[in-house]
Amino acid sequence: MKHARRWLLLVAALWLLPQAALAQPKKPAGGNKPPPTAPAAGGDIEIDDPNAPAHEEQPAEPAPTPTEETGAGGGGICEIDPSACPKQGDIKKLADRQVAADVYAVQQIYALRRGRFEINPYWSQSLNDQFVGHPGPGLAVNYYLTNVLAVGVNGTYYQPFNSDADFNFENRRATRLAVPLNEYLGGYAVNFTYVPMYGKFSGFGNFIFHYDGYLVGGVGGLFTRPIAVIDPDNRKFDFEHRIAFNVGFGLRIFLNRWFSVIGEIRDYIYIEQLENTQVAATQAGQQDRNTWFGEKPLTNNVQAQIGISMFLPFSWEYRLPK
């Protein structure tokens, strides 16, 4: 019996507990809607009040026409002080009033990134080297620590795709002056990505797609070597590692919440080793490896990277307020 009392108390306590919270306040049924509070005479009416009924909302049942029995029609305070009741003119004035609605320009971020991996295969193309092209495939993997900040790695493979422009040959033939050329084997970098801007576009006024813009920067390495142009009979170069910093920016256009098309401009900044433009006078000197190397200029290898981007996991739950 003692236990039965305790159980009854527990059940009563549980029954009295608040119900589970709902993300959206439950709308009262139209018929049971509490009547709006009538404003005091001369006072402001707070139409931004979230508890206030919207103007567009129609009552579930038409309100009864004011009659002699119902007095002024407002009931309550209207019966005591008719001047406090809203007049038709007041309603029109309120309807015309400019509302500073609390609506965000971008209601929800279309694709949340926090806690997701991004896998980004791309094709890279040289933008600022008119002498040698360095195209190649690459892959980037990023992990988003927050919705706007990611850490990741990327790597690009250049070796079979280096291309010597016709311009080099024609310039050499016309001027008898050779421009030192270099080719790349590959490169890698550890990067931070910051996403300061996002937005959406309406296409042809019919559909909407979302995009974001990001900044990227990091440090890594490039494996490069000179192409023997000045003295190809004697010189043969091996690929060597060079530390390369990189900065860039990109644009990501979302086709859905996990798949996007990406375009990026990245500048890989490193100190290049060029071939020596002077050839030693003697054969022994020409074969001496120490005479092969020339200037070491600071080099900007600007690349355009175009690819696709996939976010994993594919879906998520919004935890931010709308």
Place this chain on the structure above:
Amino acid sequence: MKQGFKLALAAAALATGVVAAPQTANAQEIQITGPLAGAPAVRKLRLYREGRAELAVGGGFTLLDEYQRTPFISGRLQYNIFDWLGVGVFGGFSPASLPTDLTEKIDSTAPRNSRTAVNLPGTGGPKFEEQTGKMGWMATPQVTFSPFRGKLALFQKLFVDTDLYVHGGVAFVGVKERGDCGGGGGQPACNTAAGFKTADRVAVAPSFGLGLTLYPSNFVSINFEYRAFPFSYNRGGFDSRGSGPDASFPDNKIDSEDRTFKFNQMMFVGVGFHLPTSPKISE
């Protein structure tokens, strides 16, 4: 018997495959109901372009230059018939060209001898930079198509209306390049000082590209634009074509055959002013 069983098995497998094959996919139109039914993608859209004239002024610079970099003082005058379609003229002029590092190296270190006499002025002659091809001005009647309108958020604080557009037209470019020489008929010899003088001509080229416009206010916009206008000209002032197989060897003459194809590119950054000063707003 065994073969008959196999045949029957094969026939049964085929029949199963045919029956189990997927049916033709049928798409079903999703009928949107409620307040969004039939509603446009965007309401109350500011029509920044429709019925407005735009004057944009700014600067441009060429990309991937071999011998000369060309900065442009540029502008665009445009009238937008619709929000998505405009006609206008882009143009500009270059007050001065800037030599590249290669140009300076050729001038200072390239040998002057009988092998280079046609291509490089002799010691004490004009500088190599003077014979290189340059762009002096540009005028491009064009059509602008703006299919994408939207907005972007910067740092989740600053919201700017934007549009993305493509443009296409015909570029008329004032080119200064090495004049004809060595061809007889009163032309100077190519290895004389007179043979290194330049001549002007107008090159006609297709022009196309894309751009992004930001509208920080109703009246003023900021514009980033990429433009390609490929055509052939003699950038180095060299004799590189005219004889041998496919005319791909030098012929000791400078003429139109020595012009080589270049995919000319430029970036333009400008500020636009729109009239009337307030845009229309869609329904």
